[in-house]
Amino acid sequence: MSISELQVQHAEELPDRKQMVTVTLLGLPLVGVAGVDVNLDSSGPGWLIQGNP
Amino acid sequence: MPAATPALAPGLELLGRFDGSGTKGARYLIKRQDGKMLLVSALLYVLVDAMRNSPDPDRLAGEVGRRMGRSIGPDGIEYLIEHKLRPIGILNVRQDRRTTAPLLSLAVSRAILPESFVASTARFLSIVFHPAVAAITLLSTGVLFAWLWAGGALDPQAYDLQRPGLVIAILALTVISAVFHELGHAAAAVYGGATPGRIGVGIYIVWPAFYTDLTDSYRLSKAGRVRTDLGGVYFNLIFTLLLAGANSVTGHPVFLAAVVIQYFLVAVQFIPFLRLDGYYLLSDLSGVPDLFKVMRAGRGDIRHGKQSGAMCALRPGIQLFATYWMVLNMMLTAGFLVWFAWRLPALPLAIGGLFTTYATAAGTAFGNDAPLAGTVAGLGLILVGLQIAGLGVLATRGAARVASLLTSR
Numbered sequence: 001m002s003i004s005e006l007q008v009q010h011a012e013e014l015p016d017r018k019q020m021v022t023v024t025l026l027g028l029p030l031v032g033v034a035g036v037d038v039n040l041d042s043s044g045p046g047w048l049i050q051g052n053p
Numbered sequence: 054m055p056a057a058t059p060a061l062a063p064g065l066e067l068l069g070r071f072d073g074s075g076t077k078g079a080r081y082l083i084k085r086q087d088g089k090m091l092l093v094s095a096l097l098y099v100l101v102d103a104m105r106n107s108p109d110p111d112r113l114a115g116e117v118g119r120r121m122g123r124s125i126g127p128d129g130i131e132y133l134i135e136h137k138l139r140p141i142g143i144l145n146v147r148q149d150r151r152t153t154a155p156l157l158s159l160a161v162s163r164a165i166l167p168e169s170f171v172a173s174t175a176r177f178l179s180i181v182f183h184p185a186v187a188a189i190t191l192l193s194t195g196v197l198f199a200w201l202w203a204g205g206a207l208d209p210q211a212y213d214l215q216r217p218g219l220v221i222a223i224l225a226l227t228v229i230s231a232v233f234h235e236l237g238h239a240a241a242a243v244y245g246g247a248t249p250g251r252i253g254v255g256i257y258i259v260w261p262a263f264y265t266d267l268t269d270s271y272r273l274s275k276a277g278r279v280r281t282d283l284g285g286v287y288f289n290l291i292f293t294l295l296l297a298g299a300n301s302v303t304g305h306p307v308f309l310a311a312v313v314i315q316y317f318l319v320a321v322q323f324i325p326f327l328r329l330d331g332y333y334l335l336s337d338l339s340g341v342p343d344l345f346k347v348m349r350a351g352r353g354d355i356r357h358g359k360q361s362g363a364m365c366a367l368r369p370g371i372q373l374f375a376t377y378w379m380v381l382n383m384m385l386t387a388g389f390l391v392w393f394a395w396r397l398p399a400l401p402l403a404i405g406g407l408f409t410t411y412a413t414a415a416g417t418a419f420g421n422d423a424p425l426a427g428t429v430a431g432l433g434l435i436l437v438g439l440q441i442a443g444l445g446v447l448a449t450r451g452a453a454r455v456a457s458l459l460t461s462r
Contacts, residue, residue: 001096001123001124001125001129003129003132006129006132006133006136006137007136008362008366009093009094009096009097009133009137010076010078010080010092010093010094010097010366011091011092011093011094011097011137011138011140011141012091012092012093012141012343013089013090013091013141013142014089014090014091014092014268014271014342014343015158015342015343015346016089016158016266016268017266017267017268017270017271017333018158018159018162018255018264018265018266018267018268018328019235019238019264019265019267019281019282019285019329019330019333020159020255020257020262020263020264020328020329021231021234021235021262021263021264021285021318021322021329021330022231022257022260022261022262022263023224023227023228023231023318024260024261024262024436024439024440025260025321026227026314026317026318026321
């Protein structure tokens with residue numbers, strides 16, 4: 001085998017496969033808007049989870 | 054008489070042919086004791102196999118030459134060992150190996166579920182990949198989606214999300230679903246015959262992320278790897294069924310709102326330009342384990358005006374696909390940079406507005422003795438901050454790539 005054939009032999013350390021999920025990317029569209037309304041019911045203990053009317 | 058070749062590192066596993074490779078010649082897998090996977094040509098694989106029996110270069114040359122049907126001398130064997138095997142850490146010698154972090158990879162990670170727990174849980178959950186179970190599950194998720202769509206329930210604005218308790222509940226369900234997503238990858242890997250590693254949390258660019266170490270899944274067939282890639286979103290779909298079940302039992306709409314969030318989560322996972330599931334899916338379908346590395350080589354080719362080995366080694370169809378993917382990636386980066394530059398003058402004001410809105414909401418809530426509302430507003434503040442930081446980092450990296458492409462020749 002010629003040296004050029006030996007030079008092109010493939011040897012590679014593969015990257016680790018860390019398959020990810022990030023919930024924070026869901027907030028990405030926020031940056032596309034000029035402003036948002038934050039309309040939280042902050043008047044008192046009414047913020048406990050209740051059934052939707 | 055030539056000196057004996059260095060011994061192989063202990064604990065090497067020769068795993069055979071890498072199924073579905075996108076390269077012109079076949080590729081073979083070797084697993085190192087530290088869990089790292091190595092991809093080598095047939096000649097190097099045969100050489101490593103032969104080195105397990107003899108360290109003598111003459112005998113190795115004879116053995117390798119016979120098995121490959123080609124003549125190779127002891128000098129050739131020594132060349133391969135020194136220039137090909139030594140750099141990938143396959144020899145039993147001490148060496149300082151410098152490795153560069155793969156492009157857009159996870160930085161800073163910490164395990165939250167150990168390997169043994171992940172393996173046993175994944176083994177239990179892997180039953181959902183049985184074809185009959187999978188068919189029923191997918192059919193059910195299709196029916197659920199159609200039902201929500203027909204009822205106009207896919208619009209997030211259909212839900213009253215002003216109550217902070219609901220926001221916190223949805224957030225908690227989404228975080229739980231993210232861990233479940235990771236177990237889906239692990240279960241799919243086990244179903245195929247691979248051993249999943251730990252599940253952990255880390256920082257991806259700037260965003261906190263859950264991950265599963267699926268390095269061992271390189272050993273799977275192409276179908277097994279694709280199943281592993283899709284295992285996460287498959288578990289998100291299972292999660293939507295569980296949420297719909299909770300809704301039917303309690304009648305509470307928070308569970309349906311969480312279902313809608315799941316659909317968005319699944320859609321985000323298919324972005325193919327970040328190292329998310331969509332990227333790995335393309336990588337496995339094309340048989341190119343590190344598409345970003347090929348892209349980096351392709352950019353070098355453009356810069357230097359010649360084709361490098363990385364692109365040339367691919368089969369013509371895969372070469373075309375990798376080129377399209379690279380061009381699309383570059384166009385997207387350019388488009389993003391134009392958008393960023395266009396928005397830049399207005400951005401400080403918009404960001405300031407967002408921060409003020411959330412900070413005011415948080416201040417008002419805490420002032421009114423409503424800590425949960427304050428917490429939600431605070432989380433919103435953090436979320437906005439993360440998006441801005443993430444886009445800033447991506448823009449800086451993209452600009453640096455474009456600059457290096459334009460300036461160096």
